[in-house]
Amino acid sequence: MTRTSDRPTVEAFAAVLFDMDGTLVDSxxxxxxxxxxxxxxxxxxxxxxxxxxxxxxxxxxxxxxxxxxxxxxxxxxxxxxxxxxxHDLEGVVATPGALVLVAELDRTGRPWAVVTSADARLAAIRLEAAGIRAPLVIDRDAVVAGKPDPEGYRLAAERLGVDPHDCLVVEDTPTGTAAGRAAGATVAGLKGGAGGAADFPLATLTDLISTP
Structure with missing residues (x-):
């Protein structure tokens, strides 16, 4: 497993699945x-x-x-x-390190997706405001049960053609962390390790890059 300090980095996983609000997008x-x-x-x-x-x-x-x-x-x-x-996009931007991290994922060809509790329209609006073009978005409209149910993360893994157990989920809330863990993924948590519920905490998204 590739590590930065005591943290795994994205190279250790088949795919990376991000929450949107508070994780990739500061809304x-x-x-x-x-x-x-x-x-x-x-x-x-x-x-x-x-x-x-x-x-x-x-x-x-x-x-x-x-x-x-x-x-x-x-x-x-x-x-x-x-x-x-x-209609309220004031102050909606990419979170610190988000653009660097997704650019690295795109550069290396590592699959990634966004799994969000927002509906399709809100997800598209906020990602565009943040300057993020996600290759796959699983929004609330795509699933029967929202977070903390693992359906969204399992669906994202399926569409990327990977096993959920080989995925890294990046979250910022205990609710989202519960969804990622229930899907069988490893969960990295922003904002104090998503309330201490994640497998390991992140200070910033660039902690997931082995060579920032």
């Missing part, structure tokens, strides 16, 4: 703005919403925070929340 400020607006509108404590929503599809967060809403109302609220996010 934290835009996400927080939109969910604070939703919290005010629906009479929910904003701090509780921000603690609960990372890694989850919008409708799932709505259902968790407002269990009194019927499924039709939950779906409508989720769609409205996505509409807010489609």
């Amino acid at each position: 934290d400020a835009a996400v927080e703005r939109s969910w604070r607006m939703w919290a005010r509108e629906y009479g929910v404590d904003a701090e509780q919403v921000l603690a609960a929503m990372p890694g989850h599809p919008a409708a799932d967060t709505v259902a968790r925070m407002r269990p009194d809403l019927d499924p039709v109302a939950v779906e409508a609220a989720g769609r409205a929340q996505l509409e807010r996010e489609y």
Whole structure:
């Protein structure tokens, strides 16, 4: 296994599967703005919403925070929340090291993909804003069950023609980390090792390159 310090690097894996928001794309400020607006509108404590929503599809967060809403109302609220996010790109950029890392993966021909809880439209908008062109995107529309279910990561591995156990998943939330580990992948975690749930922590994405 190729290592930088005590960390494996991308050379150790058949493919690399990235979460999008907070991992490849810094959309934290835009996400927080939109969910604070939703919290005010629906009479929910904003701090509780921000603690609960990372890694989850919008409708799932709505259902968790407002269990009194019927499924039709939950779906409508989720769609409205996505509409807010489609139009707020202020401050949406690539995370530190993201462009360097994906360029290295492209240069070496190592397969990689994005697996996100965003829908197809939001994923495309944010990746474009960050200047990232992913060869494969598995969005929320492509799966039946969102994270923490492993379906998305398993599907990405299948479409890349690799075994999930030979993949590195890169995440920034415990929810996404749970999905990656359930898929059988090794998980690298940003933001304190994705809450300490990942197999190993990352300070920056370039830690995954053997020769930065």
